[in-house]
Amino acid sequence: MAAFRTSLRLARHVPIAPARVLPARAAIPAVRAFSTGAGVPKPEAPKNSNSSILFVLALAAVGVSGYFLVDEPTLASWVGLPDRTTGKGGLAGEADYQKVYNAIANLLENEKYDDGSYGPVLVRLAWHSSGTYDKETNTGGSNGATMRYPLEAGDGANAGLEAARNLLEPLKKKFPWISYSDLWTLGGVAAIQELGGPVIPWRPGRQDAPPEKTPPNGRLPxxxxxxxxxxxxxxxxxxxxxxxxxxxxxxxxxxxxxxxxxxxxxxxxxxxxxxxxxxxxxxxxxxxxxxxxxxxxxxxxxxxxxxxxxxxxxxxxxxxxxxxxxxxxxxxxxxxxxFASVFSRLLELGVPAENFDAGAKGLEKPGPLTFKTTAEQENSK
Known part of the structure; x- marks a missing residue:
């Protein structure tokens, strides 16, 4: 199976029409040609009632009301509580984030989705969740993951991004210590690198926010x-x-x-x-x-x-x-x-410096993280 997946990565281009003649290209590394397997499993409700909270939301500000069953770490991350069990306190290390990267990479390939890969829609999620930033008011940006709420999710510019959010939801259950904000931006990093793009420097520390922090619609291109x-x-x-x-x-x-x-x-x-x-x-x-x-x-x-x-x-x-x-x-x-430089900056818009300071406390060395692709990890075995 490993050999088969490696052979797929060697096929850098998958033409959808007769190829046009383009300028000669330099030799390229082995990368994923398609990004794994079955559809997104439906998240299971927490089985331990002691670790879950039935939280009643009265979201009149965004016209929503209802019941949401979330576990305590998720709730803490959701409303931005300084709970070290969510990972925002800096307990997670570089190896932990590489595991999340790998888990994302292993979700990418799906022949039933567009062109066989969820990669492009994950890049779009990372970009759209960050591109709401306004430097004059210091609002919006990747800190918050407010696309979880109806106002931002319903922005016409975000149509179709539920596919990306649903894809990553099981990983939020698997790695409850990571915030949605970090997970979504790391998803974009993993997708770009697995599809043959440059290494994207990435820093952890984004915190999720409550609905009232949702930026106004209409900020995306x-x-x-x-x-x-x-x-x-x-x-x-x-x-x-x-x-x-x-x-x-x-x-x-x-x-x-x-x-x-x-x-x-x-x-x-x-x-x-x-x-x-x-x-x-x-x-x-x-x-x-x-x-x-x-x-x-x-x-x-x-x-x-x-x-x-x-x-x-x-x-x-x-x-x-x-x-x-x-x-x-x-x-x-x-x-x-x-691109690597500016995309990395895009993913950090709206994130307070102290968040990144806190997120770095569990890391082995200072500075942004860089991740090895799954192909690089296989080749190093």
Whole structure:
């Protein structure tokens, strides 16, 4: 089985259409081509009544009421209590987080999900749970995991992300000491690395928050807009033009769905391989408006199987953005370096410094953690 899974990882590209000729690429490491097995099991209710609380929520502020059965560590993490048993006190070490990483990696492959991998939707969850940050009010961001609540979960920009949240829910039961905020962001890190992307530095310490900490809807990008909209959204978070382009390169993974965003199709021929192909295709392919009944989007002239969103195409219509797009199209190593840096920053938006200080107390060495991929771990045996 190990040999079979390793052979899958060697297949970096899984074409969904006849491949176009792109610039030559350097040799690449063995990575997952598909991201394991069966569907997501339904979480079991805690069996020990002494370790669970039937918590009655009166959430008038968000228009929700009902009963939620949660165990004590989960409840402590949920409302941000300083309970060391949740892991926020720094008891978890590097090996513990590597175990969580591995558990996430082993959930990725599923031939019944988009293109055989949950990886892209986990990256989207990590990004959307972090991209609500507003530097002026210091609200939103990855600290809180407030997409668990109806207001943020119901934001149209987050349609379809219940698939990612449900996928990770059994791991929250398996590792109750980790906060949802840390779990979701670590999910994005694991997905990027397992799909062949760069090593993403990551720090633990995010705390979950109650519903009243939910940021207002409408802070995430609207894909139907242009360059100025991108600047408005990303400048609010503290990013510059070069960093906007680098983060946009994450669109190399996954596809759009008419029943979610309204748009349709993948950006690249290999939507579960992290490369610089998003930029190669944006620069080197010819694009035309798609003729269909859906919202305006671009499609490639050659195969009519790929798409670009208006916000994607804006990257080559705007002179400042285009210079960086062209650099990344020519230099994948540069893109990987810049993406790793800015994505790591994205995942830390809104997290108080003292949270990371607390999260580091159980670590063997100071500084962010870096994780070995499952392929690297197998190769080192």
């Amino acid at each position: 609207d894909a139907a807009q242009g360059a100025q909209h991108l600047r408005n959204v990303f400048y609010r978070m503290g990013f510059n033009d070069q960093e906007i382009v680098a983060l946009s390169g994450g669109h190399v993974l996954g596809r759009c769905h008419p029943n979610r965003s309204g748009f349709d199709g993948p950006w690249t021929f290999s939507p579960i391989s992290f490369t610089n192909d998003f930029f190669n295709l944006l620069v080197n392919e010819k694009w035309e408006p798609k003729k269909w009944d859906g919202p305006f989007q671009w499609e490639d002239v050659g195969t009519h199987t790929l798409m670009m969103l208006p916000t994607d195409y804006a990257l080559i219509e705007d002179a400042s953005f285009k210079k960086t797009v062209q650099k990344y199209a020519k230099d994948e190593e540069l893109f990987f370096k810049d």
